[in-house]
Amino acid sequence: MSIQSRLTPLTPERMSADQQRVIEAILSGPRGNLDGPFLAWVHSPQLADHAQQLGAFCRYSTRLPLRLTELAILATASWWQSQAEWQIHAPIAREAGxxxxxxxxxxxxxxxxxxxxxxxxxxxxxxxxxxTRRVGDSLYREAVELFDEAAVVELVGVLGYYALVAMTLNVFEVRRDTDAPLPFVEP
Structure with missing residues (x-):
């Protein structure tokens, strides 16, 4: 699937060795594509390196079932009205139940x-x-009781990581090249 953005396109002859290394690492990992924010992040190979490792953990390795991770991602995409994040994750959320x-x-x-x-x-x-930019004591206790403390830490990590993803996608106007209407009205 083609991705569009306002970034300068990277071609093999214009990429640094670090950029090529990061792209190869992303493509050979569990994602297998440059979908989403990676199109932007690869312009800064060090950011891309660290972000893609954190993202791989948040997406594939937390204690939360995929259904709950995808719910957290969609809640974030909705909050930020991130077109590409929604386009990418709504189908995954459906498949996850x-x-x-x-x-x-x-x-x-x-x-x-x-x-x-x-x-x-x-x-x-x-x-x-x-x-509120906070979580109150009652809700915090309820979350720890249901999930456990480590899973709540990971849930907050998922929310934070996908907020970074949403901001990246919004600033650089990353879109999936699709004929479907955008999920959110553009401001």
Whole structure:
């Protein structure tokens, strides 16, 4: 799938050895593509190196099931109205088992009706963090009781990493080349 952005395109003859090394590392890893923010980050190979390693952990190795990780990612994409982040992760979230109505409510900025306690808790934690820049004691205790402390640390890491992704995609106007309408109205 083709990706568009406002960045200067990188061609093999214009890339540094570090840029080529990072691209090879990303392409040979679990992602296998330069989808999303990597198109931007590769302009700074050191940032790309570190960010792609953190991203691989957040996406593939946390204690949370993929369904909850994808819920956190969609909550972030919705908050930031990140077109490409939504375009990339909504299909993954569906495959991971999130209900279509939940996904659509997130896209529209509505609070979903949750069928599972763990999904409701991930959403509440994400919203409280984004809305207040904090998480209160009661919600924190509830999250630690349900998930455990390490998983809550990882959940906050997922939210932070995908906020970085969303900001990157928004600033550099990264879009998937698709005929489908954008998920969010552009400001």
């Amino acid at each position: 999130l209900a279509e109505s939940l996904i659509e409510d997130l896209r529209l900025g509505r609070e979903p009706d949750f069928e599972s306690e763990d999904e409701a808790l991930v959403y509440r934690l994400a919203r409280e963090l984004y809305d």
